[in-house]
Amino acid sequence: MPAVLPFRLRPVSPGLRPLLHLGLMLTLSSSPLLIQASWAADAARRSYQVPAGPLSAALTRFAGLAGVNLSVDPQLVSGRNSSGLSGEYGVEEGFARLLQGSGLQLQPVGEQAYILTPAPQGSSLQLAPTSILGASGATDSDVFAGGQVARRGSQGLLGSKDFMETPFSMTTYTSEAVKNQQARTLGDLIASDPSVRATNPAGGRYEQFTIRGFSLFNSDVAYNGLYGVLPTYTIDMEMADRVDILKGPTQLINGISPRGSVGGGINVVPKRATDKPITEFTGSYASDSQVGGAVDIGRRFGEDNKFGVRLNAVKQSGDTKWDHQSVDREMAVLGLDFRGERLRLSTDIGHTERDTDAPQERVQIGANAKVPDADDVRHNYAQSWSKARTKDTFGTVNAEYDVNDSIMLYGGVGARKSNHDFLRHAVSITNDAGDFSVQPRDFTRDENVRTTTAGVRSWFHTGPVSHEVNLAASYFYMDFENGGARYAASPSNLYNPRPTPTPSRPTRFDPKVYTENRFSGVALSDTLGFFDDRLLLTLGARWQRVKVDDWSDGVKGDTAYDEEKVSPSGGLLFKATDQLSLYVNYMEGLSQGKIAPSTSINEDEIFPPFISRQVEAGAKYDAGAFALTAAVFRIKQPAYETNATTRVFGPNGKRQNDGVELSVFGEPLKGFRLLGGVMYIDSELKDTTNGTFDGNRAPATPKYNVNLGAEWDVPKVQGLTLTARGIYSSSQYLDQANSKEIDSWERFDLGARYAFKLDDKDITLRANVENVLDKRYWSSAGASDDSEPGLTLATPRTLLLSATLGF
Structure with missing residues (x-):
């Protein structure tokens, strides 16, 4: 649940006050309208909601929202009030409006740093005209230089924080990055992050990922902080304003995820109407012949633009680069919001449908077969009659209420209803020739989700120590029913797929499995600030309860469980300078147990x-x-495997991932932007049965991942930008025995975009070529926890074209 978080005021040392006031008075006497003059450079405008009340609280809230440092002598603001503000402002313009009539004024003392001083006698500060029509989110002050990454990200229990004040590793990608990469799904967007890898084919039934070497399922992706609300199998990116990727266990922050992901978490933030009207249409093309269109419409209404409406919808269909494979997708999400002085409300209602013909499966390798050469796989090995049909309807309601200037209540509820229908077959290679058996299976899965969270956040001081206390409770419920049938098998081959008859007569029916999951928890945290908040200590714990029941053909299973645990976590961040932050953290969490794969x-x-x-x-x-960011980490959890001989899935020992991450983002040179990094992981198995695999490398975990993207604005042609990206992963093992291995791989992407105006309309043309060298390779050895072993085949060279027209 994202929340507004005040930036704490830093008192000025008493010994420095006379000198500071003298220096500032001399400066201001020569330029009494310094603030007004600086507005010309204060171009980054965004929407702010600061309620009327004590001046100190108003300044605290505004500084926190703006992400700037403000030093204040408490005696200056004592007993003074502010009328607040509502609308779009630049940073200094907003401060000036809050200070109007107070006899105080703002003075810049460094980059994103200000101090409050008395206004010179006889001076009269004239406010510039205030416009509620500001810039779009692309120039929002929350966006880091270059526009691809946001400064602030949502951290559930802890609220929304600037990345420099966060004792965790997190990257927040903006909607601008989504559009320029022409990312259609979450799997397209994560190609920018070295800590994240896709582990299922892009033309498959569903998307799945790893973060720091551990599996992350789509059902574990949060929507505005709520788990289980987004579609289970594929998440369309047209609905996203931001995407937060948090590395490491996130149970303290967001609670238990539905599938127990531990390597990290992803949160999709929905779009909101801005004060500037939005009307955009984007036409798109993807090779081989996928054509589509998307609309993005946003408006605000009422006094002070309190009411907002944002609609995003997309329709795309056509053939992909693989034989007899096509994708038809539809999405519509409507977002409504209200922003009052103390109350903020929002709701999002969405529906998605996706039909995929001949979706690819992971390729499983039998005990007597070697790893196939991916370069020899030139055709779609999925049968033309295979299909994946998914329908998801979902919605959320979120609220924040400022009880006063130091206490905020918040809450959210979400729900989803999904119907999934598959006709599929496994691809399990039995020999070096690439033979496998096509055994059709139809499979249905119906899901219902209900989730809620509620909490209170409070800011106060005990002597020189500041506190931000968070108390939250959460509840998650999901039931799902699986069923289906099996059909007679037919032979085929990976290198030369053979058409087989469309299945018609089942040879047996699968049992109907019904499962109920109930997760509940209560979390408490306190972030203590020392030495004028140069040192921030976060301590917290979450009580968690996991209750699972299942039935097979109406008979209750014996694998049900009901367990609970208190998980402590903590983080320490030291602002060595205004530019350098150092941090450590310890995160612990209870996760739902693994589910044996098909x-x-x-x-x-x-x-x-x-x-x-x-x-x-x-x-x-x-x-x-x-x-630049750097992190070293160690994550431990039980290891699981599907035994190569018995085909029984279960726990076998532990796995420990020791790693290093380096990342870079921003615009180091004017017109030249970078986004990427490198991750190294030493993943080791321990305490396996009879010590058989002790010391081996965990499956599906490359030692190195490298991503580096660059953008260059061509100096001689205004609006023209050239882009390039390289992605690399080192070799991976398929099994705990480390007997089978896939080679390292690299992928190169190239692109260009051209932005211009035509009859006062903004037009952006984009062209991207992914896998420009058309290399064939195995991009993943499957899920890192062996819940779904098998090889993921890379997507061939793909051309993406789009044209966005802004009215």
């Missing part, structure tokens, strides 16, 4: 919850135009 003979068996732990240390350097 490739095992104990399919759908549910295992008990497990505990994951992370220790991390890092540094963040904000140079203004660009930022």
